Amino acid sequence: MSRILVAYATKKGSTAEIAQAIAKELQAAGHSADAVEIAQGASPKGYDAVVIGGPMYLGKIEGMGKFVQRHIPELEKVPVAGFVVCLAAVTKDPEGMAWAEKALHAALNPLRPVAETIFAGRLDPEKLSWFQRFAVKKAKSPVGDFRDWAAIAAWARDLPGKMKV
Numbered sequence: 550m551s552r553i554l555v556a557y558a559t560k561k562g563s564t565a566e567i568a569q570a571i572a573k574e575l576q577a578a579g580h581s582a583d584a585v586e587i588a589q590g591a592s593p594k595g596y597d598a599v600v601i602g603g604p605m606y607l608g609k610i611e612g613m614g615k616f617v618q619r620h621i622p623e624l625e626k627v628p629v630a631g632f633v634v635c636l637a638a639v640t641k642d643p644e645g646m647a648w649a650e651k652a653l654h655a656a657l658n659p660l661r662p663v664a665e666t667i668f669a670g671r672l673d674p675e676k677l678s679w680f681q682r683f684a685v686k687k688a689k690s691p692v693g694d695f696r697d698w699a700a701i702a703a704w705a706r707d708l709p710g711k712m713k714v
């Protein structure tokens with residue numbers, strides 16, 4: 550049994566629920582897994598492996614890069630996996646997907662993740678500020694909850710093998 554941290558950033562909660570689903574799947578596989586928000590002080594200290602996730606906002610991944618930079622010495626010693634949550638994954642718009650992939654690489658740099666993926670997220674206009682509603686309307690973003698729980702669970706189930714934990 551290994552200790553696995555799922556460190557995540559979130560603004561509106563959809564990435565938090567994805568992180569929790571990943572931790573649950575890892576627990577079901579017999580590991581000790583904690584989903585901890587980066588803003589709440591998530592730390593890789595004492596963990597055998599770390600999953601890092603964050604949502605995409607206006608072309609940038611929230612929280613992830615700062616977490617990586619702050620904890621490079623510990624993160625370089627353990628297997629790491631990363632995921633980004635966004636709406637480009639809903640429409641599979643090639644430009645948006647390529648951007649998300651590039652942003653994920655940049656946020657995880659200089660780590661060499663054993664797995665990286667892009668998950669579709671959720672957009673609930675009621676939870677947005679006036680400016681955010683304006684920004685997503687302008688971008689013609691799809692509205693709704695597009696999280697694919699089966700795909701999230703399947704990705705999580707493959708992690709221990711890839712992380713060799």
Ligand SMILES: Cc1cc2nc3c(=O)[nH]c(=O)nc-3n(C[C@H](O)[C@H](O)[C@H](O)COP(=O)(O)O)c2cc1C
Pocket residue numbers: 558559560561562563564565604605606607608609634635636637638645669670671672673677680681682684685
């Ligand atoms: C103001 C705003 C900007 C966003 N910008 C992007 C973007 O640039 N690319 C993208 O694919 N999704 C974008 N999204 C969609 C979010 O990534 C998606 O809603 C995600 O699930 C939010 O995660 P959270 O609930 O954990 O904060 C944006 C959403 C909002 C509200």
